[in-house]
Amino acid sequence: MRVLHIITGLEAGGAEQQLRLLLRHLPTRCDVLTLTRPGQVADGLVADGVRVTDLGMGGNRDVAALFRLAGHIRAGRYDLVHTHLYRACVYGRIAARLAGVRAVVATEHSLGARQLEGRTLNAGIRALYLATERLGRVTVAVSPTVAGLLRGWGVPDRRVRIVPNGIDACRFRFDEVRRKEVRAFYALPEDAYVVGCVGRLVPTKRFEVAVRALALLPADVRLLLIGAGPQERTLLRVARELEIADRILLTGELPYVPDPRHATPDLPAVLSALDVLVAPALEETFGLAVLEALAAGLPVLYTCAPALADLPPEAAPRARQVIGEAEAYARELLRLHAAGPGERDVPDAVRHYSIEHTARQLMDVYTTVLSGHDLEVSSR
Numbered sequence: 001m002r003v004l005h006i007i008t009g010l011e012a013g014g015a016e017q018q019l020r021l022l023l024r025h026l027p028t029r030c031d032v033l034t035l036t037r038p039g040q041v042a043d044g045l046v047a048d049g050v051r052v053t054d055l056g057m058g059g060n061r062d063v064a065a066l067f068r069l070a071g072h073i074r075a076g077r078y079d080l081v082h083t084h085l086y087r088a089c090v091y092g093r094i095a096a097r098l099a100g101v102r103a104v105v106a107t108e109h110s111l112g113a114r115q116l117e118g119r120t121l122n123a124g125i126r127a128l129y130l131a132t133e134r135l136g137r138v139t140v141a142v143s144p145t146v147a148g149l150l151r152g153w154g155v156p157d158r159r160v161r162i163v164p165n166g167i168d169a170c171r172f173r174f175d176e177v178r179r180k181e182v183r184a185f186y187a188l189p190e191d192a193y194v195v196g197c198v199g200r201l202v203p204t205k206r207f208e209v210a211v212r213a214l215a216l217l218p219a220d221v222r223l224l225l226i227g228a229g230p231q232e233r234t235l236l237r238v239a240r241e242l243e244i245a246d247r248i249l250l251t252g253e254l255p256y257v258p259d260p261r262h263a264t265p266d267l268p269a270v271l272s273a274l275d276v277l278v279a280p281a282l283e284e285t286f287g288l289a290v291l292e293a294l295a296a297g298l299p300v301l302y303t304c305a306p307a308l309a310d311l312p313p314e315a316a317p318r319a320r321q322v323i324g325e326a327e328a329y330a331r332e333l334l335r336l337h338a339a340g341p342g343e344r345d346v347p348d349a350v351r352h353y354s355i356e357h358t359a360r361q362l363m364d365v366y367t368t369v370l371s372g373h374d375l376e377v378s379s380r
Contacts, residue, residue, distance in 0.1 A: 001028045001029065001079050001080065001366065001370070002028075002029050002031075002076065002077065002078045002079050002080075003026075003028055003029065003030045003031075003078060003079065003080045003081075003082055003366070004030075004031050004032075004033060004072075004073060004076060004078040004080075004081050004082070005019060005023070005030055005031070005032045005033070005082045005083075005084065006032075006033050006034075006035070006069070006081060006082070006083045006084065006088045006091075006092040006095075007019060007032065007033075007034055007035070007083070007084040007085055007088050008034070008035050008036065008037075008084070008085040008086065008087045008088045009034055009035065009036055009037035009038075009039070009085075010032075010034045010037065010038045010039050010040075010041040010042035010045070010052070011037050011039035011040060011041065011253070012039065012040045012041060012227075012228070012253035012254070012255075013041075013200060014109065014165075014199070014286075014288045014289070015084055015085055015107075015109035015110065016041040017041060017256050017288075018109070018165050018166075018288065019032070019041070019084060020041055020044055020045055020048065020256070021166065021167075021168060021256070021355055022166065022355065022358065022359060022362070023045070023048065023050055024048060024355075025166075025355050025356055025358075025359035026359050026362065026363065027359075027363065028363070028366070030050065031050065031051045031052075031053070031076065031078075032045055032050055032051070032052045032053070033052075033053045033054075033055055033069070033072060034052065034053070034054055034055065035055050035057040035065070035069075035087060035088055035091065036054075036055070036056070036057045038052065038054045040253055040255060042054070044255065044256070044257065053072065055068060055069055055072070057091075060087065065091070066091055066094060066095055066098075067095075067098070069091060069092070069095035070094075070095040070096075070098035070099045071099075073095055073096055073099035073101055074099040074100065078101060079101075079103060079370060080101070080103040080104070080105065080366055080369065080370060081093075081095075081096040081101050081103070081104045081105070082104075082105045082106070082107070083104070083105070083106045083107070083136075084106070084107050084109060085109060085110065086110070086125075086129070089106045089108075089129070089132065089133075089136075090128055090129070090132045092104070092106075093106065093132045093133070093135040093136050094132060094135060096135070096136075097135050102137070103137060103369045103370050104135065104136035104137055104369075105136065105137065105138050105139075105140060105365060105366065105369060106133070106136050106138075106139045106140065107139075107140040107142065107163075108139055108140065108141050108142065108146050108150060108285075109142055109285060109286075110285055111146050111149050111150065111285060112149070112283040112284075112285060114283065126153060129153070130153060130154060130155070133155055133159070136159075137159070137369045138159055138160070138161050138365060138369060139155060139159060139160055139161070140161050140162075140163045140362070140365065141160055141161070141162050141163075142162075142163070142164055142165050142285055142286045143162070143164060143165075143285060143286050143306035143307060143309075144162060144306070144309070144310055145285065145306035145309065146285050146286075146306070147160050147162050161365055163358060163361045163362050163365065164286065164307065164353055164358060165286050165288050165291075165307070165353065165358065166353055166354055166355030166356070166357065166358030166359065167288070167291050167292060167295055167350060167353050167354065167355060168355050169295045169346060169350050169351065169354065171256070171257075171268050171295075172268045172271060172292050172295035172296045173268075173295070173296070173297075173346070174272050174296050174297045174344035175269070175272050176272075178265075178268075178269040178272045178273070179272040179273045181265070181269070182265045182269050182270050182272065182273035183273050185263075185265055186224070186249055186251070186273075188222060188249075188273065189220075191220065192220055192221070192222045193218075193220055193221045193222070193275050193276075193337050194221075194222045194223075194224060194273060194274050194275050194276075195210065195214070195221060195222070195223050195224070195274070195275065195276050195277075195278055195333060196223075196224045196225075196226055196270070196271070196274040196276070196277050196278070196293075197210050197223070197224070197225050197226065197227075197277070197278050197279070197280075198226045198227060198267070198271075198277065198279075198289040198292070198293070199226075199227050199279075199281075199289055200227050200228070200229040201225065201227050201228055201229030201230065201231040201232050201235065201250075202229045202230060202231055203231055204281060204282075204283065205231075205280070205281045206280040206281050206282065206303075207225060207231070207235060207280070208231075208234070208235060208238055209278075209280040209325055209326050209329055210223060210225075210278045210280060210326075210329065211223065211235055211238050211239055211242070211244070211248065212238065212242065212325070212326035213278075213326040213327075213329040213330040213333060214239075214242075214244050214247060214248065215242040215243075215244050215326075216326065216327065216330035217330055217333055217334065217337070218337070219247070221247065221333070221337065222247050222248070222249065223247060223248045223249070224248075224249050224250075224251060224270070224273075224274065225248065225249070225250045225251070226251045226254055226267065226270060227251075227252075227253060227254075228250075228252050228253045232250060235248075235250075236248075236250075251264075251270065252264075254266055254267040254270060255267065256268070267292070268292075268296065271292060271293060271296035271298065272296060274293070274296070274298055275298070275299075275336075275341065276298060276299050276300070276301065276333065276336055277289065277290065277293035277298050277299075277300045277301070278300075278301050278302075278329060278333070279300065279301070279302040279303065279304075279305065280301075280302070280303050280322070280329060281303060281304055282303055282304055283304055284304045284305060284306060285306060286305075286306055286307050287302065287304065287305030287306055287307045287308065288307070290302050290305045290307060290308065290319065291307055291349065291350060291353055294316055294318070294319060294346070294347055294349055294350050295346055295350045296344070297343070297344025297345055297346060298318070298344075299318040299319070299320075299336055299342065300316075300318065300319040300320070301319075301320055301322050301329060301332050301333070301336075302319065302320075302321060302322065303321065303322055303323065305319070305321075307349070307353065308349060311348075311349050311352065314348075315347060315348045315349040315352065316347045316348075316349040317347060318342065318345075318347065319347075319349070320332060
């Protein structure tokens with residue numbers, strides 16, 4: 001079986017990192033094509049031995065890119081095309097049909113009730129999505145929340161399959177040595193209480209809530225913003241206005257695995273250096289950063305995490321939902337700070353989402369699609 005994965009870009013991000021992790025566990029030949037912006041994840045895929053092609057798409061009006069994409073699919077003689085993220089799903093489904101490939105799977109990583117990949121949903125986006133969705137065989141939802149939204153849009157039940165994101169829990173296991181190394185690298189006092197936020201620095205992540213909460217916390221508390229994005233200047237401006245800029249550190253994008261070409265620590269190592277993760281986004285499709293933090297044995301404060309929504313509370317006892325703004329988060333952080341560090345135990349929620357299980361589920365989808373049979377209706 002030859003599979004081509006088409007994705008909008010390969011800069012650091014949840015969907016992009018999940019694709020790289022998944023390809024390490026799929027027992028089939030996979031190539032990757034990015035429409036634009038090859039970046040850190042593209043480099044990582046190449047290091048893993050995956051063939052990566054950059055289509056060099058100039059924008060949404062680059063119609064010629066559609067025909068280049070169809071030609072690439074045809075020349076590669078792929079058995080199945082798997083698309084990821086909105087633009088890649090739209091162009092990939094059309095190109096696959098032009099190339100004569102009808103076995104098309106799409107994974108919906110970033111659909112929210114009001115936004116899609118950080119953009120406000122409108123009638124045009126929805127219409128184009130639904131029109132091209134019919135050109136594929138199945139849409140994979142990464143959580144029951146996303147599956148429900150797809151059904152609400154009008155995607156038939158028989159075309160929706162829930163395959164949750166997976167995590168390589170061993171990679172995120174707490175390590176005391178890495179904790180000390182990372183704190184030394186970022187010049188963090190060993191006795192500092194370190195709060196972390198992980199993700200793109202965009203308004204939908206609401207990291208400004210964490211910045212404002214920091215101003216309400218004791219002086220020994222530090223905040224690490226782990227990621228990059230267009231809101232970086234805004235967050236720094238707010239920190240300066242609150243006179244806490246010296247207690248905030250922006251790490252930029254971090255790799256999921258050590259990169260010998262750079263001295264920057266990887267994300268699992270940095271999670272070992274934290275004392276708590278804060279995830280104040282109002283809307284998430286899965287909540288991968290929450291799971292990664294739980295795999296590192298961290299307590300987690302979150303507003304939305306579909307990955308935990310369908311699990312019993314005892315599956316993640318140190319994860320607590322916080323409804324509110326900076327003051328609500330500050331109260332919870334003060335409580336955790338006063339309680340002191342707990343055991344770095346890995347909860348059952350993490351084991352529930354193993355990447356090996358995700359890969360097996362996805363291979364079942366591939367096999368069924370290639371057989372021409374209909375998928376079983378996914379569970380509600």
